[in-house]
Amino acid sequence: MVKKLYLLLISLILVGCTTNSNEAFRLNEIGIEEYNNKKYEEALEKFIEAAKKKSSPEYYQNQGMVLIQLEEYEIAIDVLKKALNHKNIPSEVYFLLGIGSMYIGDYNDALNYFDKVIDIDRKNIEAYLHKAVVQERLDNRDEAANTYNIILESHPEDKRIWNEKGLMFNKFGEYEEAIMSFNQAIIIDNDFGEAYNNRGVSYINLNLLDEAINDFEKAKTLLNASEVDLNIAIYYGKQQEVELALEYFNKVKNNNPTGKAYLLRGLFYMDNGDKNKGIMDLEKAFEKEEWRALLHLGIQFENALDYNKALEYYSLYNQLENAPWINNKIGVIQIKLKEYDEALKFFKRANELLPQNQEILFNIATTYQLLKLYDEAKKYLEEIIEINPHNEEVIKELNFLTQLMPLTS
16 A cells, blocks of 8 residues: 555655756756656666755755665665755655655654654645554554544545545454445445455455455456455355355466465465465465565464474564564564574564553563563563553562562572
């Protein structure tokens, strides 16, 4: 979703600017033309030369835009920060800093930059939408929902926002809420295929299979058939119609062999007991840059008690999405491998991304106990009690630890 939103802004963010340096202006204009023709390296050279002729936030902004397009996110951030040394910084500079920070997993920085954009321009929908995406990645469901609500107060007839809000509810397993959001999108546009397709997914998760297939059939008349056929395959899988499900999976794979097609067929094989075919498809999905396959491969090897292999896949996934939950999961695997110092590092990273999460705090306390650092363990247990004074499990653990500490001193 983020990439989709981001690409919509390309033509808006690249800017021409008035400058006293005619040569810098000329180079910038050539750079914009080359960028629009997808000659990104050539465009970058022109923007760099323009900035050498005259230091201007717009020229750094355009460099940053190209570098993000080239997936050079850290370099883009360094360049964009040069624009912050000027007066009258365009809001687009902060927006691009938010995009770059989001892609390298610096979610708190990303939120701060998107908030800067919103401070400058309260009507910037894209900043709000990207802020909501970051909040979702941080598992901040309530904050993400609130951000969508803020946008909808001023744009109640925007079907895309209702659809994105529904996807957020789907992610957090709140399928009834998701359906209500998709319903609103469909009321606004009765031919909005994405909302039908996404609502069908919600229905499947609620086991309302008749409603799901009706939505998928409608979506198929409005959307790319391959995307809908994948959901129809899942529908038949839920119906235990294995042959029909595979027929649809194979149809999509043959017509449009995307990473997502391999991912979903691989998960179907797993669910139906064919682990070898499932792993082969997941590995094929990974080859096609369907990064979610890494997570599912990790889960499969974790379930098989092959923790080293699970750690390998989880770590690769973590490089792409530095979210609290995946750091927490890696910490749990490190505990199982008795690598307590490594576990602590990942739990603490999870805590930085998502402060005051009781599960993460408890895992930190447990790790300190395993390291026999009882004072530190006690500190984190007490923090949980401050958040939730009625957490009986933690109260019991804290009492046990309090009794244990004099015996170990």
